[in-house]
Amino acid sequence: MAKDDGPTRIQRDRRLRILEAGLDVFAAEGFRGATLDGIARQAGLSKPNLLYYFASKEAIFRALLDLVLDTWLDPLRALDPQGEPLREMLEYVRRKLRLARDHPRESRLFAGEILHGAPRLGDALSVDLKRLVDGRAGVIAGWMARGRLAPSDPHHLIFSIWALTQHYADFDVQVRAVLGPDRDPWAEAEAHLTTHFTRLLTP
Incomplete structure (x- = not known):
């Protein structure tokens, strides 16, 4: 019996092409406006070929959301409980800002899902995201309790970092207008946010 070695390189490449095309189309059109025909055209594939890899528009969208959420959580995962607190928090701000800068389509895709009530991400938000945020909020609260950071609500501090960094991707047209x-909004934003959070968090 022949051994199943998993997808071939061509299959992996086509799957990635479809996801990349889906990201373009969903970021521009939203879930409701996007079509399989449009995604297939963007990927340079026929619709039947696309359906060989993904059974529906929903399947493509969900695969993208899973990838985006995992990527979006990486900067928070990288927060080191053993590190110097202010340095760790400022580096978290910078990582989040750079993620928004380098992945604006992903940011808008994620924001669109949240604005529509997160119908495809509800469980992931209330379980995986909550567990990670609660854990890191506990670390931040410990730093604050020991006088290493100025006191504030750790959860709302994390929300503020999300809002102030992702704004530059989600409202890029407005910012540039x-x-x-x-002017370079990203360089200015990094300098501004570093100063802002240094003042906010320095004991």
Whole structure:
């Protein structure tokens, strides 16, 4: 009996092409506006070929959400409980901002899902995300209790970091319209947010 070695390189490449095309189409059109025909066209594949890899538009969208959520949690996972508290928090802010800068389509895809009530991510948010955030909030609370950071609510601190970093991806057009073409919003944002959170968190 022949050994099943899993998907071939061509199959892996096509699956990635479909996900990349889906990310483009969903980020631009939203879930309701996107179509399988549009995704197949963006991927350079026929619709039957696409359906060989993903059974539905929903399957593509859910696969993308799973990847995005996992990537989105990486900066928080990297927060080191043994590190110097202020340095760890500032580096978390920078990682989140750079993630938003480098993955704006993913940010908008995730934001769109949340704005629609997270019908496909409810369980992941209330279990996986909550567990991680609660754990890191406990670490931050411990730093605050020992006087290593200025006191605040750790959960709302994390929410504030999310809001202030992802804004630059989700509202990129607005940010650039206000700042004008000669200013780099990302460099300015990193400098501003570093100063802001240094002042907020320094004991």
